[in-house]
Amino acid sequence: MNDIGILWLIFIIVTLFISYYFSKKNFFARRLLYTTFLVVNFIYLLWRTSFTLPESGVLSLVLGALLLIAEWAGFSQSIVFTILSWSPFKRKEAVITAFEELPRVDIFIATYNEPTDLLRRTITACQLLEYPQNKLNIYVCDDGDRGEVRALSSHLGVHYIRRDDNTHAKAGNLNHAMTKTNGEIIVTMDADMVPKYNFLTRTIGYFTDSDVSFVQTPQVFYNADAFQYNLFYEDRITNEQDFFMRQLEQGKDRFNATMYVGSNALFRRTSLEAIGGFATGVITEDMATGMLLQTNNQKTVFVNETLAVGLSPETYADLLKQRDRWARGNIQVARKWNPLRLKGLSFMQKLLYLDGIHYWFFGIYKLIYLLAPLLFLVFSIYSIDTDLETLVIFWLPAFLSSQFAFRRIASSKRTTFWSHVYEVALAPFMAASVLGELILKKNFNFSVTRKGVQSQNRQILWRTTFPYVLLTIFSLIAIAMVNLHLFTSIEFYQSNDMLIINIFWIFYNLLAILVSLVISVERPRFRGAERSNVEISGYLISEFGTKYKCNIVDLSESGARIELVDTISEGQLDGGSLYLEIKEIPKLKVTKQWISQQANHNYMGVSFQALSQAQYAALISILFTHSKDIYSNQTYVNASLFYVFLRFLKHSRKTPKQLERQRMREKVKLKGKLSTSKNEMPVTLLDYSLNGCQIKSKKKLRKNQRVELEVNYHTKEKVKARVMWVQKRGGTYYVGLKYIHDTIELGA
Known part of the structure; x- marks a missing residue:
């Protein structure tokens, strides 16, 4: 050299x-x-x-x-x-008090086939938003035309909109909803996105500027994505989308080129109407709509705060399908609305949209x-x-x-x-x-x-x-x-x-x-709802009113893990009803699922039974709308590849505690009958627990399908359940069901 x-x-x-x-x-x-x-x-x-x-x-x-x-x-x-x-660029805060009169807001929750418990979470969180109720309307835009979604909407007191076909998918669904509503501001919220209580108060003030066409907040995810989860690296790497959602979107905001990402966004209705509504004819209607709304000096805003949280794709297969859709959608947008030829965009806007397409x-x-x-x-x-x-x-x-x-x-x-x-x-x-x-x-x-x-x-x-x-x-x-x-x-x-x-x-x-x-x-996924670590003191109450002091360690809308502070034997908790009482929520009826001792501490898993809507809303408030922002500060910590393989080999050999608890099932062989919205079929019950059961059937069922199970044993009472998994062996289908403990009567 x-x-x-x-x-x-x-x-x-x-x-x-x-x-x-x-x-x-x-x-x-x-x-x-x-x-x-x-x-x-x-x-x-x-x-x-x-x-x-x-x-x-x-x-x-x-x-x-x-x-x-x-x-x-x-x-x-x-x-x-x-x-x-x-x-470095950060938007100056726009306060809601700048309005002489607050605008009417329509929240569109677009849904097609998402489970109703997911929708219930989002609808409830929208009802907890800090905003005058006479200025706020919530619309469930159901492209699946499902009776259970109509029933859920009616029960929760929100508007239900359906249409006769599924033309143009989500964009067509939103455009149809626009013809049925008249709010000055339209909020698009995906079925899994849960807004924080201050979502509107932190964003709607930007519309005091008459040139602002839409305001975007980042999509933040409360569950581990496929990379984090399958690598056992939930605590060491961030969600793969965080870099784009927080870093790149904020940089683009400096050039008025914030990308609309399909949810957690607010639109001025007149701006949408001026471009003919949400863009159609492409898979990524969100990107196209945002780009069209930035022409002719219209302004857009990115608020880089965690104002809503949702679910990222939960399996690697689903993540690949999502990215396939995004990649093809960007090519379609370039073909239909080439940024270089689109009139009304600045040089930097054209460059950034072209780079976004080129990225794929x-x-x-x-x-x-x-x-x-x-x-x-x-x-x-x-x-x-x-x-x-x-x-x-x-x-x-x-x-x-x-x-x-x-x-x-x-x-x-x-x-x-x-x-x-x-x-x-x-x-x-x-x-x-x-x-x-x-x-x-x-x-x-x-x-x-x-x-x-x-x-x-x-x-x-x-x-x-x-x-x-x-x-x-x-x-x-x-x-x-x-x-x-x-x-x-x-x-x-x-x-x-x-x-x-x-x-x-x-x-x-x-x-x-x-x-x-x-x-x-x-990796297996045993829980239908993500658990959040919490530190809440409360009491476990027996059927006879005896109170036992406890601490809630983790919590979801369906159950909790609690630490028993007072000395208590497992026999004292057998038989009769149990209740959990914490400051934020009235008395919760619970069922004991398991109890174990770890390092001289007694822990107990419970599931909630027959939640009232008030109790459910209080849980959503604790878990989502008023929870701390634990997502914005996540970074890559000790994320070496050596530990990837080490942790994979170490944890893959372990039997997860969730699986050990789920294996505590009674083995049986009982004849029964399963009812769906369309037909009935004979089934055989193979095992059961307090949470669910396994059946076998000659007819195929689909995941997330709602059913009613009737077993010829002691009582012929029908039990509502949801299909969680289906496996075919030969000509027989083995099906895992999860019981639905809910106060809402929904169709099968």
Whole structure:
């Protein structure tokens, strides 16, 4: 390595370390870091373009060109990231008191096939909003035309809207609701999104500016996403969507380019009417609608606060379906409303929307990165032709600057290697989605992401694992060939420099590929409702009025885990009714599910019975509308890949406590009858507990279906239940049912 090259490396590395160290608090140092990052990456790409394209054959030249294009594409996205992060931006608060008279607000809760207990949670939270009730109307917009949703709406005293068809899916549903309502402000809320009590008071003040067309708040998720959950990393990494929802959306707000994300948003009705309502003809109607509402100097606002929380896709399979929909939808928007040709957008708005569409090509770029070292090591097809010394001079500063700059841009909400993991995990499927949409232009059915998923067993997504298994096999073949080349007389490679370069990338990629394999192993989900850790004191009350002091440790709307403070034997809790009393909620009737001793403390699991709506609303207030914001400060903590594999192996071998408790079931073999909304069928009851049972049937049932079970044992009283899982063995269906303990009478 020549002296100039050494001095260049020393200068850049020292500059990067100094600017990164001071950039957290010093504005000038941060800009110096970002500038250095862009300059050294631009220099690296100029060198790559001018001197490194292989000339050893047509295949090598094509692959080299594709790799170079992928690198330039990544750099273009880096420029946009840097622009969004160049100047910190936060909206000045707009107070609701600026209105002389508050506007009428219509809340649209769009639903198609979501479980009614999920809808009940959202509706109840909307009823707890701080806003004059005579100015607020809640509409359940049911595109599934379900009797149980109509009954739920009637019971809770909110409006119910249905239509005769499902034209244009969610966008058509919302547009139809607009024709039935007249509020000045329209709020769109997904069926799983639960607003905080101050959702309206913190957002509606921005509409005092007559040019504001919509206000967006971030989608924040209270459950672990598929990456967090399947990797047993709930406490170490953030939700994969947090970086976009909090960092990028805030940066876009500076350029009046906030993206509408489908929920948690408020619209001026007249602005929507001016563009013909919510955009139709594309899957991602939200992105298109927001873009159209930003034309002709209309203003949009992003309020970067946790003002609503909801459910992210609960399985990896559902996450892939969601991202497939987003990828194809963005291509459709570009085809119908190309940002470059859309009149009324500023230069920065066009750039940011174009970058958002371009982002979904990452799957193609990442596959090129994954295949390039494999093709060299296995088939001797070059993608780059240089020597190691020159590569280090140009590539190492670019690589290090990317690590430092991204870490500062992401503010510990993301790391470069975890971004690599996410992209590798999604790459094969997103590449197929984008290429399929570009080439086939096929009309796909709109699919709603499943909510409230429960499963009893660990599942390997074999179809999903196929590309990762294939990549792993080729990586192992490549490593074997490298070992033969290095430690035997067999020679596969002419250039040792190129060998070292590709060995680095093969191991770098293989780590992410192996993590993707782990993600494809779905953990069981036993609970229908997420539990929240709480610290609430209360009393457990026996049927005879005896009070036992206790602490509620975790809580959901269906049950709780409590610590028994007073000395008590399990026998004292058997027989008769039990009640739980806490300050915020009147006496709750509960059923004991289990009791255990852990480290000299007695713990008990209880399920709630026959909740009144007042009790249910109080629970929702504690859990959601008035709960602390524990989501905004989550960061990547000790999130090394070593611990990914260690925790996966360690926890996968354990029997979860939830499963141990659910196994406390009585085995039986009783004949019975199951009733659905359409027919009746004979079934056999195989086991039961206080929460649910398992049956077998010759006829198929679907998940989340409501049923009534009648068993020929002591009494023929019908029990309401919901189908949680279905497994087919031969010609027989085995079905898991969860009993519905509810005060609301709903249709099957």
